[in-house]
Amino acid sequence: MGDSFLMRDRFRGFLPVVVDVETGGFNASTDALLEIAAVLLSLDGGGRLVRGATIREHVRPFDGARMDPASLAVNGIDPWHPLRIASTENDALGSVFKEVRQAIRDQDCTRAILVGHNASFDLGFLNAAVARAGIRRNPFHPFSCFDTATLAGVAYGQTVLSRAAMAAGLEWSTEEAHSAAYDAERTADVFCLICNQFQPLYEAAMRRLERAPPVGESNPMLEPAPE
Numbered sequence: 001m002g003d004s005f006l007m008r009d010r011f012r013g014f015l016p017v018v019v020d021v022e023t024g025g026f027n028a029s030t031d032a033l034l035e036i037a038a039v040l041l042s043l044d045g046g047g048r049l050v051r052g053a054t055i056r057e058h059v060r061p062f063d064g065a066r067m068d069p070a071s072l073a074v075n076g077i078d079p080w081h082p083l084r085i086a087s088t089e090n091d092a093l094g095s096v097f098k099e100v101r102q103a104i105r106d107q108d109c110t111r112a113i114l115v116g117h118n119a120s121f122d123l124g125f126l127n128a129a130v131a132r133a134g135i136r137r138n139p140f141h142p143f144s145c146f147d148t149a150t151l152a153g154v155a156y157g158q159t160v161l162s163r164a165a166m167a168a169g170l171e172w173s174t175e176e177a178h179s180a181a182y183d184a185e186r187t188a189d190v191f192c193l194i195c196n197q198f199q200p201l202y203e204a205a206m207r208r209l210e211r212a213p214p215v216g217e218s219n220p221m222l223e224p225a226p227e
Contacts (some may be wrong), residue, residue: 024067067225
């Protein structure tokens with residue numbers, strides 16, 4: 001397979017970006033997005049996935065947003081605390097997307113793909129905020145994602161993030177948990193570990209595909225087309 005390891009080859013042109021959101025509830029269309037963190041990933045010289053920079057934004061609830069007291073009790077966020085510096089959804093996503101787009105260019109990928117623990121939750125809130133803010137260009141694929149709850153269930157027999165992290169040999173802090181940045185970084189660590197442990201499977205698959213006949217046209221809905 002050669003000695004050159006490129007992210008564009010590892011994930012078919014996608015750049016995996018780990019995202020975690022903290023919210024005012026479970027309904028992406030009615031409940032507030034309060035915090036978002038994105039963790040960038042890269043490949044080292046040996047083709048191993050490694051965690052990079054974390055981008056974190058506090059988000060101001062949109063007008064009319066619902067905030068369930070039970071959800072706020074879990075994440076510990078006071079949306080109206082006088083010392084909480086928060087941005088609008090448009091500005092917060094703009095800041096995150098700027099860094100993601102730069103990482104896509106730097107790693108010669110085509111588009112980002114969201115990695116999350118129970119990823120449909122994070123992707124749902126991300127897409128809902130994009131729609132509310134009227135953002136036309138979203139660097140993330142609109143529906144494809146990598147879910148570490150599924151991956152950790154297969155690799156470690158655990159689907160809860162704290163248990164999966166400990167099963168993977170990582171430290172877990174209950175005091176820092178439910179911060180978007182902390183949860184995103186632990187999710188990134190779990191994802192990297194699993195991908196790196198599965199590296200022999202990936203390399204064997206690439207050797208098989210090199211010998212396989214063409215399978216016809218690809219599905220444009222699933223390909224990492226530019227945003």
